[in-house]
Amino acid sequence: MSKRIKKQYQPIAFSIVLIIGVLIGNFINNPEDGNSKLQIHQSSKINTILRLIQRDYVDTINQAQLEESAVKSILKELDPHSTYIKKERLQTVNEDLEGSFGGIGVEFNIQQDSIVVVSPITGGPSERLGIKSGDRIVVVDEENVAGIGIENKGVIDRLRGEIGTKVSVGIKRKSVKELLKYRITRGKIPLYSLDVKLMLEDGIGYIKLNRFSGTTTDEFLDAVQSLLNSGMENLILDLRGNPGGYLGAAINISDAFLGSGEMIVFTKGRKRKRQEFHADKKALLTNCKVVVLVDEGSASASEIVAGALQDNDRATIVGRRTFGKGLVQEQIELYDGSAVRLTTQRYYTPTGRSIQKPYENGKEDDYFMEVYERLENGGEDSLAIADSLIFTTPKGKKVYGGGGITPDYYVALDTTLDSKKLNPFFSKNWIFNFCFDYADTHRESLTEKQLLERDIYTAFKLFINTKNAEFVFDLNQNERNYLIKQLKANIGRNLWGNEVFYSILLQDDRFVDRAIKEF
DSSP, X not given: OOHHHHHHHHHHHXXXXXXXXXXXXXXXXOGGGGOOOOOOOTTOHHHHHHHHHHHHOSSOXXXXXXHHHHHHHHHHTSOTTOEEEOHHHHHHHHHHHHTEEEEOOEEEEEETTEEEEEEEOTTSHHHHHTOOTTOXXXXXXXXXXXXXXXXXXXXXXXXXXXXXXXXEEEEEOTTOSSOEEEEEEOEEEEOOSEEEEEEOXXXXXXXXXXXXXXXXXXXXXXXXXXXXXXXXXXXXEEOTTOOOBBHHHHHHHXXXXXXXXXXXXXXXXXXXXXXXXXXXXXXTTTTOEEEEEEOTTOOTHHHHHHHHHHHTTOOEEEESOOOOOOEEEEEEEOTTSOEEEEEEEEEEOTTOOBOOOOOOTTOHHHHHHHHHHHHHTTTOOOOOOXXXXXXXXXXXXXEEOSSSOOOSEEOOXXXXXXXXXXXXXXXXXXXHHHHHHHHHHTTTTOXXXXXXXXXXXXXXXXXXXXXXXXXXXXXXXXXXXXXXXXXXXXXXXXXXXXXXXXXXXXXXXXHHHHHHTTO
């Protein structure tokens, strides 16, 4: 492949690898399963060396830091998903999986050195007090936070906290001259795993999940019931870019589609007996045709759901081969509040496929960069399937092992879009800043219909000219159309939320168009 093509997909590849690398380890069993006390011989080589260093080393050293380095080095020699989590990160990691945290309940972004409220979270403390989209938080607990170079971590550290504690904020609002002061009691703030539910056309419902957390089951079932009440007859379940999460959530989502007794997944490991998970509730969606959308960013719990529905002939899978993460981690908390996530089992689809793609212990970089190699080929699969890795569903359909879930219908990467040309619009925050400013300026006057009809592209070019007068818009027609769709979708999200964002973004979506052909 030419160097130009390789560079073309590099930004996309690295973004996917980053997301997978950060989030894919979230596929874990219940924490209590890994709480057994470990008996480690006190005269082990590692303990002996650490004691020698502490006793005799020429300089003073940070013993805790040395221990952490040793732990990380040991785990790095294992599989790519066994990992160490520092005490400082553990709370955030757990909150992501549990689906909630203590805070004031706003989505925010930092724009022009100010904390800007993108939207208050529905039902949260800030919404109840009347805080609005477009508000700028300039004071927190009598500390000025505007114009000081604050970053996301600084905002989170100030606004998050234990449920029931209080924080004071000062807000600047465009329509009000004086500073608005609020005393907010932190509440339980949901981290939604369901991005959107929509009715598309002709009784076709659409649900997009971004993770499998402790709240996913309830979110999903509520969305399904709402769509059924709106006349849904067929469903598109979008798991693209979903890196996984809790095993229990994946089982519950699969259960909604399958008949009682049908297998969902089974797990086994060197020190863990085989454990099978079967559907045991009355399926909510027995009469609904289903298509599941997947890509190379779909991993772990996403692969359980896709594999279970494919193996039971319950859904058609559309997209590209999934990541291939079939290892189960158990989380063991350590004495200092840090934790280890240790791989203890593999999981298998009902036909017996191991979804875990090949890896070599200690070669984590090669493992994650395998996705990049796929994207170099426009998303095409170079995976050779041996006869021993071909399995058969109850209705006689061939399904494939060897790593990830291979879709029934393949959707290639769009090679008409050159990410090297499009990347600056995202990496320099031009799209976000323009869309927020445009929405803020037209918040009271713009309708959705007007947004769809307006010449946003010209306004965006004028905006870019104020940022970089030398920038050249060298885009082909497809790239221009893609950019216009991104601009209108993001303005729509700033003004009216995710439903408008996705209703615009899904127009001419090749995955969705292929899925609709199945109904």
